[in-house]
Amino acid sequence: MRRVLLFTMLASGAWGAPGYKGSAACKSCHAEISARQEASHHAGALRPMAATEWPERLAETDLRERSGIAYRYARVREGLRVTITQGPRTLEALLEWAFGSGAQAMTPVGRYQGAYFEHRISYYRSADHPGRTIGHGGAPAADPLAAFGVKQDATTIARCFGCHATNVGPGPELREMEAGVRCERCHGPGQAHGSRPAKENIRRTKGMDLCAECHRQQDGAGATPEVADPSSVRFQPVGLSVSRCFTKSGTMTCVTCHDPHQNARRDADHYRTVCQGCHPGAPVAAASACGRGKAESCLPCHMRASSPLQNLRFTDHRIRIY
Numbered sequence: 227m228r229r230v231l232l233f234t235m236l237a238s239g240a241w242g243a244p245g246y247k248g249s250a251a252c253k254s255c256h257a258e259i260s261a262r263q264e265a266s267h268h269a270g271a272l273r274p275m276a277a278t279e280w281p282e283r284l285a286e287t288d289l290r291e292r293s294g295i296a297y298r299y300a301r302v303r304e305g306l307r308v309t310i311t312q313g314p315r316t317l318e319a320l321l322e323w324a325f326g327s328g329a330q331a332m333t334p335v336g337r338y339q340g341a342y343f344e345h346r347i348s349y350y351r352s353a354d355h356p357g358r359t360i361g362h363g364g365a366p367a368a369d370p371l372a373a374f375g376v377k378q379d380a381t382t383i384a385r386c387f388g389c390h391a392t393n394v395g396p397g398p399e400l401r402e403m404e405a406g407v408r409c410e411r412c413h414g415p416g417q418a419h420g421s422r423p424a425k426e427n428i429r430r431t432k433g434m435d436l437c438a439e440c441h442r443q444q445d446g447a448g449a450t451p452e453v454a455d456p457s458s459v460r461f462q463p464v465g466l467s468v469s470r471c472f473t474k475s476g477t478m479t480c481v482t483c484h485d486p487h488q489n490a491r492r493d494a495d496h497y498r499t500v501c502q503g504c505h506p507g508a509p510v511a512a513a514s515a516c517g518r519g520k521a522e523s524c525l526p527c528h529m530r531a532s533s534p535l536q537n538l539r540f541t542d543h544r545i546r547i548y
C-alpha cells in the first residue's frame with residue numbers, strides 16, 4: 227500500500243519534481259548572472275507577503291467603497307491581515323502572497339476556509355495607490371466575502387503560482403516552491419549540473435516558446451492582433467511573431483532585445499543599437515525614409531507604448547510603420 231501511495235504522489239508531482247536545487251546553489255559558479263537575476267522583477271514576481279513592505283503601505287490607506295464596505299489592513303507575523311466591514315458584518319482573513327513585483331502592480335492572494343482568493347484590491351504603481359483588481363468588475367460587492375475577492379479553483383490558482391514561481395506542484399503544492407521566476411523555472415532542475423557542470427545536463431533555450439509559456443502566445447491571432455483586441459499588447463509574443471522583423475529575419479527571439487536575467491532596458495540607445503544590427507542603413511533611412519536624424523529613438527515611430535488596461539502600460543511588440 228505504501229509503495230503505491232508514494233508512486234502516485236511522485237507521479238502527480240505532489241512533492242515537486244526531483245532534482246531541484248534552488249537558485250542559491252547556482253550562485254557560487256554564476257555569481258554575476260545570479261546577482262542580476264536576484265534583483266530582477268522576474269525574481270520578485272511572487273513573494274511571501276510577510277517578506278514585503280506592502281503591509282505597511284496598505285495600512286496607511288483608509289479604503290472605503292461607496293456601498294459602505296471598508297477595508298483595514300495590518301501586518302501580522304504570517305502576512306497581511308485584512309478586516310472587511312459592512313455595517314454589522316465583519317470578515318477577517320489572511321493575505322499570504324504578493325503577486326507581481328510592484329513594477330506595475332501587486333495583487334494579494336490569500337485563503338479563506340481553505341480556498342484561495344484573489345483579493346479585490348491591488349496596488350498600482352502608476353497611480354501610487356490601491357485600486358480594484360483588474361477583472362473584478364465595477365459592481366458593488368454584495369457582502370464582505372465578495373469584497374475579500376474572487377475565489378479561485380485549484381487548477382487556476384496552481385497556474386498563477388506556476389507562472390510567478392519555480393518548482394510548483396499541482397494542487398498547488400507549495401512546500402518545495404521557490405518564490406519568483408528563478409533559475410530552474412527556465413533552465414530546469416539543476417541538481418545533476420550543480421554536481422558535475424556541463425552544457426549537456428542543463429537546459430538552455432533561445433527560442434520564444436519558453437518566454438511564451440508565461441508571456442503567452444495566441445494561435446491564429448491574425449495580422450493585426452492589437453486591432454482585434456487592444457489588450458493583446460500585454461502578450462508580447464503575439465505581436466512580435468507577426469512582425470516582418472520576426473517573420474523575415476528568422477532569427478529574432480525575445481533575447482534579441484532582452485537579457486533574460488534582468489529587467490527590460492529603458493534606454494532608447496540600447497534598442498537602437500539592436501535595430502541597427504539588422505538595419506545598418508537605418509540612420510540613413512531614418513534621415514530620409516524615416517525623416518529623422520541619428521540621435522532619434524526608433525521606438526515612438528515603430529514600437530509604441532500603450533495602456534489598454536487602466537493603470538498598466540505595455541509596449542506594442544508588433545514592430546511596424548504606423
Ligand code: HEC
Nearest residue numbers: 247251252255409410413416419420423424425428429430
Ligand atoms: C560547480 C559550479 C557550477 C554550479 C553550482 C552551477 N553551474 Fe552552471 N555552469 C558551470 C560551468 C563550468 C558551465 C560551463 C560548462 C561548459 O561550458 O561545458 C556552466 C554552464 C551553465 C549554463 C550554460 C549551458 C550552455 O548550454 O551553454 C547554464 C544555463 C547554467 N550553467 C545554469 C546553471 C544553473 C541554473 C545552476 C543552478 C541550478 C548552475 N548552472 C549551477 C558551473 C556551475
Ligand code: HEC
Nearest residue numbers: 267268271326327329389407436437440480484486489490
Ligand atoms: C515562469 C513564467 C515566466 C517566464 C518563463 C518568463 N517570464 Fe518574463 N515575466 C514573468 C512575470 C510574472 C513578469 C512580471 C514580473 C513583475 O511582477 O514585475 C515578467 C516580466 C518580464 C519582463 C519585464 C521586466 C521589467 O522590466 O519590469 C521582461 C522584459 C520579461 N519578463 C522577459 C522575459 C523573457 C525574454 C523571457 C524568456 C527568456 C521570459 N520573460 C520568460 C513571467 C515569466
Ligand code: HEC
Nearest residue numbers: 325326327330331332333344385386389439440441460538
Ligand atoms: C500564463 C502565466 C500567468 C498566469 C497563469 C498568471 N500570471 Fe500574472 N503575470 C504573468 C506575466 C507574464 C506578467 C507580466 C506581464 C503582464 O502583465 O502580463 C504577469 C503580471 C502580473 C501582475 C503584475 C501586473 C501586471 O499586469 O504587470 C500581477 C499582480 C499578477 N500577474 C497576478 C497574477 C495572479 C493573481 C494570477 C492568478 C489569478 C496570475 N497573475 C496568473 C503571467 C501569468
Ligand code: HEC
Nearest residue numbers: 249252256259260263268407408409412430431432481486
Ligand atoms: C526567464 C528565464 C530565465 C531565468 C529566470 C534564468 N535564465 Fe539563465 N538563461 C535564459 C536564457 C533564455 C538563456 C540563453 C540566452 C542566450 O543564449 O542569449 C540563458 C543563459 C544562461 C547562461 C549561459 C550564459 C549566458 O549568459 O548566455 C547561464 C550560465 C545562465 N543562464 C544561468 C542562470 C542562472 C544562474 C539563473 C538564476 C540566477 C538564471 N540563468 C535564470 C533564461 C533564464
Ligand code: HEC
Nearest residue numbers: 470471474475477478482497500501504524528545546547
Ligand atoms: C534580427 C534582425 C532584425 C532586428 C533586430 C530588427 N529588425 Fe526590423 N526587420 C527585419 C527584417 C528582415 C525586416 C523585413 C525587411 C523586408 O521586408 O525586406 C524588417 C522590417 C522592419 C520594418 C518594416 C516593417 C513593415 O511592416 O513594413 C521596420 C519599420 C523595422 N523593421 C524596424 C525595426 C526596428 C525599429 C527595430 C528595433 C526595435 C528592428 N526593426 C529590429 C529584421 C530585424
Ligand code: HEC
Nearest residue numbers: 437441462463466479480482483490491492497539540541
Ligand atoms: C526588437 C526588440 C524587442 C524584442 C525582440 C522584444 N522586445 Fe520586449 N520590449 C522592447 C522594448 C523597446 C520595450 C520597452 C522598453 C521601455 O519601456 O523603454 C520592451 C518591453 C517589454 C516588457 C515590459 C512590458 C512592456 O510591454 O513594456 C516585457 C514583459 C517584454 N518586453 C517582453 C518581451 C517578450 C516576452 C519578448 C519575446 C516575445 C520580447 N519582449 C521581445 C523591445 C523588444
Ligand code: HEC
Nearest residue numbers: 498501502505508509511512515516518522523524527547
Ligand atoms: C519620426 C519617426 C521615425 C523614426 C524616429 C524612425 N523611423 Fe523608421 N520609418 C518611419 C516611417 C514613416 C517609415 C516609412 C517610410 C516610407 O515608407 O517611406 C519608416 C521606415 C522604416 C523601415 C523600412 C524601410 C524600408 O525601406 O521599407 C525601417 C527598417 C526603419 N524605418 C527602421 C528604423 C530604425 C532602425 C529607426 C531608429 C534608428 C527608425 N526607423 C526611426 C518613421 C520613423
